[in-house]
Amino acid sequence: MNFSYAAERGLVNDVIDPAKTRPVLIRALEVLRSKHADLPLRKHGNPPL
Known part of the structure; x- marks a missing residue:
């Protein structure tokens, strides 16, 4: 994919x-760990048949 x-x-x-x-990247992964x-x-739901 072209950046522009x-x-x-x-x-x-x-x-x-x-x-x-x-x-x-370390900060982003730390944030995701506690997300x-x-x-x-x-x-x-599954309707009865």
């Missing part, structure tokens, strides 16, 4: 300086 193509469509969240890649997504109750 992705950027034009809003698919790029951040541009990381290559010298700072490791700290940025908890509250999922909604099932919208549709």
Whole structure:
């Protein structure tokens, strides 16, 4: 995927300086480790047949 193509469509969240890649990735993984997504109750169950 071409960078400009992705950027034009809003698919790029951040541009990381290559010298700072490791700290940025470590921080992102630390955040994801404690992330908890509250999922909604099932919208549709299995109907009896």
